[in-house]
Amino acid sequence: MGKNKDELNDLKRIDELDQIKDRSVRQEAERAVIDTWSLTEERRAKLAALREAGSAFPNDFRRSDLAADLHYHYANYSGEALEAEPRTVSVAGRMILKRVMGKASFASIQDMSERIQLYIATDVAGADTHAAFKHYDLGDILGAEGTLFRTRTGELSVRVTSLRLLTKSLRPLPEKFHGLTDQEQKYRQRYLDLITNEDSRKVFITRSRIMQAIRECLGARSYLEVETPMMHPIPGGAAARPFVTHHNALDTKLYLRIAPELYLKRLVIGGMERVFEINRSFRNEGISTRHNPEFTMLEFYEAYQDYAYLMDFTEIMLREIAEKVLGTTRITYQGREIDLVQPFERLTITQAIQRFHPEYTDAQLGDRAFLIAKLDALGISYKPADGIGGLQLTLFDETTEHLLFEPTFIIDYPAEVSPLARRKDSNPSVTDRFELYIAGREIANGFSELNDPEDQKARFQEQARAKEAGDAEAMHYDADYIRALEYGLPPTAGEGIGIDRLVMLFTDSPSIRDVILFPQLRRED
Helix, strand or coil: CCCCHHHHHHHHHHHHHCCCCCHHHHHHHHHHHHHHHHHHHHHHHHHHHHHHHCCCCCCCCCCCCCHHHHHHHCCCCCHHHHHHCCCEEEEEEEEEEEECCCCEEEEEEECCCCEEEEEEEHHHHCHHHHHHHCCCCCCCEEEEEEEEEECCCCCEEEEEEEEEEEECCCCCCCCCCCHHHHHHHHHHCHHHHHHHCHHHHHHHHHHHHHHHHHHHHHHCCCCEECCCCCEECCCCCCCCCCCEEEECCCCEEEEECCCCHHHHHHHHHCCCCEEEEEEEEECCCCCCCCCCCEEEEEEEEEECCCHHHHHHHHHHHHHHHHHHHHCCCEEEECCEEEECCCCCEEEEHHHHHHHHCCCCCHHHHCCHHHHHHHHHHHCCCCCCCCCHHHHHHHHHHHHCHHHCCCCEEEECCEHHHCCCECEECCEEEEECEEEEEECCEEEEEEEEECCCHHHHHHHHHHHHHHHHCCCCCCCCCCHHHHHHHHHCCCCEEEEEEEHHHHHHHHHCCCCHHHCCCCCCCCCCC
16 A cells, blocks of 8 residues: 555654664654554544444534533532532543543543543443443544533543544544654644643633733724735835735735835824734744744834833733733743833933943944944944944844843834834934833834825935845835825824734743744745
8 A cells, every 4th residue: 555645754754763863762763653653544444434334524413511611610519519410511522531441431531621521431321332432542532411520539520421423533642742853743733732732722822812912902092903905016114025926917016014014004194093903924034933934913003192102001001911811910931030010121222232231332332433343343244334323233133132131122223224213303313213122032113103204205215225235125115105194194103013922921932933823834845
């Protein structure tokens, strides 16, 4: 018989296992792969028998109860109380544990909420049902009806009166994950990770609750959730390399969006003065523990506010989210505590550099020649055309950003690296812009929006010249956005928050891949 794709992948895994130096570990892993083949063939035979009996993959079982609800509602019921007033329930889920005995057996099934134990006895469920159960495998999806009771150890369980196999699992579940190869398997086969790893399920439940808390926070302040295009004729809103595609019917080049900013500000111009969007952005850049080319962003805009207001509001919002989702404003990330109640520090780029590198003087950080020499000495690449502000930012990014563990706003970004932000009235060389850093990572970026169409036009033209000179991340010139600005954008503040990095922080996850259900990976072949 020819091998299917999964079996060929398993053969490839055995080839990869040859690289394991420890012979006993390698042999154990090879046996595990071979055992998987054998068990899969046994399960296929069972499924074939079910097909012949006409009972494969039924779809007429209806669940009425979730395990977590039953544990919650009957937590204070004694075994005597449950026996005195029998509660009939209907549960369904994947069989995770199985213990077969003589005339009675136990199993644990896992649904979307939690696990619950089943008790299958010949004198209650019937001899045929109990006999059939003994041939079910871990991973099979079962539907059960019965009454609640407590075992001698006090565990809430279902005394099964009716049991059905709803879905046959053809591949055995892994016993555990260990080692680098299995870590990658968790990302590639997230369904297996979610079945076998309760911590992973909790991460993604927390992620969903964070998104809900954000919506509640903004909705309570009269923000309107909107949706803007994912494919742009002109990429804009950030300095990044876009993904390019082609629309056949229109015969035109399109770009997956790198940010929704320019469309959201068009809405503010149109009179939608408080708007937000939570959705995907795409940037054709490297993959790392903090970068994924497809990521989730919150962007929100409010007319008649400025960047100082945004910083205050960001502190309030993060505290609200932490309280709702985690029940506390004290979080622990990688062994260190962060107290979100404490006011977030606010530093300029040069102040932050000097905080961690006091050897640099104001005069040196304001000297372009010194900055170039220092970056060269450190082996840090930079854009040769950058001015003092751009060079300062490069030095900060490479030497200081990762040291900002406590929540810190870095403020007053140079105008040359902030083409969409409003210049500071007291110093036009910098802008009313901030970035928020927590645990050494950028979490948010916000600013008072540039609403002067002539200034914006000049900055777009400068970006276009940089792109022509070879800067692949420089912005395109967006004539329609300039036209929109000419109708008048009220004074506005806007901010973007990286949802994935926020979830990493709130779930103590070291890698962005741990908080994205299906992260981008190299192809298996």
